[in-house]
Amino acid sequence: MSAAQAEWPHLFRPGSVDAPVLLMLHGTGGDEQQISGLAAALDPRAAVLAPRGGVVENGMNRWFRRLSEGVFDTDDVARRADDLAGFLVWAREYYELGDRPLVAVGFSNGANIALALALLRPEMVPRVIAFSGMHPLDGLPVGGSGARVTTSGLAASVLLLLNGDSDPMAPLSSVHRLVSLLEARGATVEQVLRPGGHGIADSDVAAALRWLA
Numbered sequence: 603m604s605a606a607q608a609e610w611p612h613l614f615r616p617g618s619v620d621a622p623v624l625l626m627l628h629g630t631g632g633d634e635q636q637i638s639g640l641a642a643a644l645d646p647r648a649a650v651l652a653p654r655g656g657v658v659e660n661g662m663n664r665w666f667r668r669l670s671e672g673v674f675d676t677d678d679v680a681r682r683a684d685d686l687a688g689f690l691v692w693a694r695e696y697y698e699l700g701d702r703p704l705v706a707v708g709f710s711n712g713a714n715i716a717l718a719l720a721l722l723r724p725e726m727v728p729r730v731i732a733f734s735g736m737h738p739l740d741g742l743p744v745g746g747s748g749a750r751v752t753t754s755g756l757a758a759s760v761l762l763l764l765n766g767d768s769d770p771m772a773p774l775s776s777v778h779r780l781v782s783l784l785e786a787r788g789a790t791v792e793q794v795l796r797p798g799g800h801g802i803a804d805s806d807v808a809a810a811l812r813w814l815a
Contacts, residue, residue: 610653610689613638614697617649622703625690625727626652627712629734631662637709643807644707644731644814651693651704655711656682665715666738672771674714676742683718687726705729705814709802710771714738717780720759720789730761731810733802736772737780756787762813763791764806766798 613634617623624645628637634652641650655665657678666682667675693699706727708716713735719727721739761784765777777793784791794809 610656612653612689612693613650614652614693615650616697618647619702621645621647621649622705623649623651623699625704625706625716626650627665627706627708627716628652628655628663629708629710629712630659630664632709632712633663637712640707640709640802640807644810648705649697649699649702651690651697653686653689655715656685665711666718672773674738674740676739679715679718679738680722680742683715683722686715686719687723690726703729705731707731707733707810708735709733710735710800717761720756720761721783721787724755724759724789728758728760730759731813732761732763733806733810734765734769734772734800735763735780736776737783740776740779756784756789759784759789761789761791762810763793764802764809765793765795766800766803767795768797769799771800 624641626637626641634654638650638652655663657664657667667678669675706716713732716730717732717735718738720730765772781791781793796803796805
């Protein structure tokens with residue numbers, strides 16, 4: 603594996619060998635330490651793998667570049683998702699995770715990179731919990747060659763999308779387009795809406811616990 607993958611800032615806690623691995627992906631301005639606290643609320647026995655986003659915007663960690671608020675650089679999203687996939691291959695080997703199941707858990711920008719990975723490299727993250735995420739690849743062509751949304755291969759993907767119904771940062775129109783795309787590609791999607799905006803509410807955590815169980 604490349605030195606870049608080995609040197610990627612991240613946190614790892616082994617957890618119980620019979621528990622899943624939670625891939626914890628922070629939001630804009632967060633880091634691996636911050637998001638790891640959510641893992642304990644979801645499954646205190648799980649292994650925790652929490653890398654840090656490789657983009658810095660105005661001093662804040664992010665997973666990919668954006669052109670403006672709510673407008674993503676989809677080419678960069680695809681490149682960064684591929685980088686993250688490479689890191690996961692390295693981490694599974696380095697930490698001897700074997701065939702332990704992996705669940706990607708992301709908040710906001712972290713949810714968006716998890717969803718991009720689910721669309722582009724579904725074999726890497728078959729299960730995703732997305733808190734306050736949206737469609738990360740709006741406008742990216744479907745099918746064909748290169749970094750494009752896969753036209754098949756999502757039949758094994760199971761995703762939970764948790765959103766506020768009045769979230770200006772993750773508008774429902776984008777979320778609905780994402781759900782339609784995922785289901786059209788064969789994924790199993792559960793969508794949970796709550797009153798309110800951007801963030802992680804207690805009801806979101808409760809829904810994630812039910813889903814994991």
